[in-house]
Amino acid sequence: MTLTYEESLEHYLNTFKKSGEMSLRASKYIPGSYSRRSFNYGPHAIYVDKAEGAYVYTVDGKKLLDFNNNFTVSILGYQNKEVDQAIIDTMKKGYSIGNPTEEEIELAKMICERIDSIEKVKFFCSASEACVGALRIARAYTGRDKVAKMEGGYHGFLDDFSFSAHPDAAKAGDDLEHIVPLPESEGIPANRAEDVILLTQNNIEVSEKLIREHADELACVVMELQSGSGGIVTLDPEFVKRIREVTRELGILLIFDETIMIRAYKGGFQSKYNVKPDLTISGKTIGGGIPLGMVGGSAEVMDVAARNEVQMSGTHHGHRLACAAGIATLKQLDDAAYERLNGMGDRIKKELNTWALKEKIPFIVFGESSVLGYAFTREMGQRIHTHRDYWTKSDGQKMQTFALEIAVRGFLPVHRGQLGLTLPMSDQDITDFIETTKDIVKEMYS
């Protein structure tokens, strides 16, 4: 009997009944039940009581191996001793202070030492804020206003970047040289779209043409080397290298948004490409689980932010607790840690892809390092190389069926098809995940 969406929905509703009740109760006080749309997991979110190591424990009494880990933040898992101790020690010294503290300098220094392209950094409370900060620096530095971004690229929820991260295929248009920038939300003034040029991931020809056409107006090109929120798409090294050459030639700043992918290697995912951006945006892991965002780059560009004329100060920017937790996190992320994390990713990819090919099931796992994507393609042999491939090649309902069912069976990916690995995951955890995935996929195609 084939496992259907309706069946997995029923399993989910029965398994996470208490979460459903809590979601209903929450909806009385919180529009949509929770503050993050990204938890749009089938009928309702799963509420968690406790999280420890690689697992979350839900209010329904289920223990789930957590491949979400706060959308890739919690790379060390939960209740990491060193991070918790750093937070406690810092709390005891006082932590919401109007003056700067040693922790901010220390974290900034660590980041500068780890990432080749970064000589100076500025902290924010979230990566969304950091994205806007990076754009302000780029605009101030170049004296130009426009930004080129990838269709399917996500750079936070603030107005400047909130275009075409998850666009509606029917409205985006087919002409890659004139993709219509679609606001991610109501409430974004339509004229903001005038400053946005949309590029297509891994399409050098069209991207270069558009950058050249708009060269006089472009402050920056911003890209995720591997996109996350819009669906996992890894950029080809040749594409990134060419964009670097063209932007350098035209005096346009190149910005890598490494909010997620800074977790790939000690030098960020950019170290694998061996390409230096002018600015790097980050957040998530570098705050060790406490809200933090960052923009870093060459001293020449970053020093624009030292001028009084360039304002982007916030009450909680560079929060002491976040800096302390970030330091404790980065200290543990040494070469061996990355090797372990990325090795688990390689294993999942290799074993599941080999199996699916043998079984002739169009299920693929892709992505790099400790952040993977998966998709049910419409035909065997298809791959995800641009955001648009998700519209044309991937079966959305099968993704939902799988996400609901695997949660019922004890594993928590991000519902849109993303797996983030954490250091406390064991080899047995990975084996269990691979075998459960095979079982479910087999049932879906039986």
Ligand SMILES: Cc1ncc(COP(=O)(O)O)c(C=O)c1O
């Ligand atoms: C690449 C990227 N940039 C920016 C952001 C925004 O980060 P935050 O949610 O911390 O504001 C995210 C969040 O998922 C992201 O993945």
